[in-house]
Amino acid sequence: MLKLSLKKLDELFAAMAQSQALYIPADNGGQAQYLRWAPGMKMTAALNTVRSAKDFFFPQTEGLVNFKMTGKTIEVIDPRTEAEDFVVFGVRACDARSFSILDKVFLVDPVDTYYQNRREHGTIVTMACRQPEETCFCTSFGIDPTHPEGDAVCWMTDDALYFEAVTPKGEALKEKIASLFEESDDAAVKAQQAETKAVLDRLPLHTFTAEPLGGDVLMKVFDSPSWKSLSEACLGCGTCTFVCPTCQCYDVRDFDTGNGIQRFRCWDSCMYSDFTLMAHGNSRNSQVERFRQRFMHKLVYFPANNDGEYGCVGCGRCLAKCPISMNIVKVAKCLEGELK
């Protein structure tokens, strides 16, 4: 394990940023978000960013293809510029797991080459959690916030940063920065992990589980009368879907440039009224149906199709941000209560 005094954190960032873009969670307008590092930028004290780290691989808007018309010929242009190599530093365990969930969507046949391209260029350096919030429930999905996944993992104590490379990408990064570090044992890391685990046991949602849903009870859950009251106050906004690290739905739209088309995709939300609007009409005409879809997808359909893996990582963003404070935990608890 490598160790670095926190006094040298700026040097570390400079070294990482030397050969590729570096993004760190920093404060902007009172909100934490990933920003491209520049000398002088400090890491946020917030536990996590408001927008998740999925933006790096699945940005909110992205050009897919351009068509340019000259007379009777149509030129097809690939608007992609080769993505640069980049490092995302300070990703939390929940967001790190979200990448493997998104991979199951975008990297299966047919592979989404836009996503794949970014994924290949990105190195993920994760940061173990020390002070989880009451909204955290990643452990419910088998995630260990004291030892996140990632190309490399870090632990931050009061005075030092500990670094461990995990994948070949992580090893490659380690080579570039190793000279700043000293070798160290893992005693401080072990102590911190034990301390954090004690807090995890005290989290209000630490016993939460989505396991009773799904499987044989799928239709029973789908037909539950509770969807109506659960969704009654839903505003139909896209906050939960847009701050969610695993929501992956998008729309493909054409922008008419006057002499051609720019075809782009942008995040879409199953909470929006025109999400399922098709030529024949709309298959989900009420907010109850739209609301149900979001939670069924994460808690029932996704695990059914992906060897039991849930479409939720317990980051707690939707708990914190929903304008009416309705969320996946309340929904799951209510439905599970009915099954008992």
Next chain:
Amino acid sequence: MQGMMIARAGELLENGTVTRVLGWQTGEFVYDITPAVFESAEELEKGFVYNSFCGNNLSKYLIQASRKEGKILVFLKPCDTYSFNQLIKEHRIVRENVYIIGIPCDGKTDGEFLKAKGVKGILGIREEGDNFVVDTLYGEKTIAREDALPERCRNCKSKKHMVYDELMGEEGEVLDSHRFDMVEKLEAMTPDERFAFWRSQLSRCIRCNACRNVCPACSCEKCVFDNPQSGIAQKAAADSFEENMFHIIRAFHVAGRCTDCGECSRVCPQNIPLHLLNRKFIKDIDTFYGEYQAGEDTESRAPLTNYTQEDVEPSIVYTRGGNN
């Protein structure tokens, strides 16, 4: 107050005055409160709550709720009564299907706001005099109530209910607030400074539409931005121009109708002070057409939908110069 509300709501359900009650429901934590409809005394006992976290303005829900069969009881804070009146003026709520109980409000905070003040891991909160004592995973924290309230409550415009069928607690007064102070600061900036301010704010927008969907003045059946037939439907802002224009167009659309309830800024997940756009319009309307508060009544003609010979001419834009 909560106990009185539950008891009275139970009575009104019992004697058939109303068939449903619109209020607030407890959540997983002390602060995550959801607007909810209650249909029985048991439901009220189980989940009804009224405390310092009941910030949601319930008036907009009445657009749908008042169209259903039977009468609904709603609890409205002073702030929410302005929205209610404005929606009545716009013929969006069926008045006879609503029974209003006006309730007092000492300002509402929320979990996110407390966290922005550096409180982590909230487990419980109790109100002790002028303080919030927050029990957290990392020890106890005390915050002065004044510091724990968002801007809209620190600059509360009124403790007085504009409409009600009955009142609980003491009726308050319309207040002299400092709600235009920040607008004045923005007006004093150079155009470039002001542009930079708004770009830094609006560039964070993720177009979740929470501001629009929560806004009682945004009551169109179908928003142009959601309507594929409109030609300007937009799911995501493609560039900074679209990012700016969504909010500016929305502010124009609610100008003269916005009651300044502040829900837009409360719900913004990106902490954008959207209410400042609306307050600029309110302040300008006050200046050019005389003091006007949307939602104060249900009958008067609003400045922007009325004509008087004293109305300013369009040339006011030039006379004021580019810096206002």
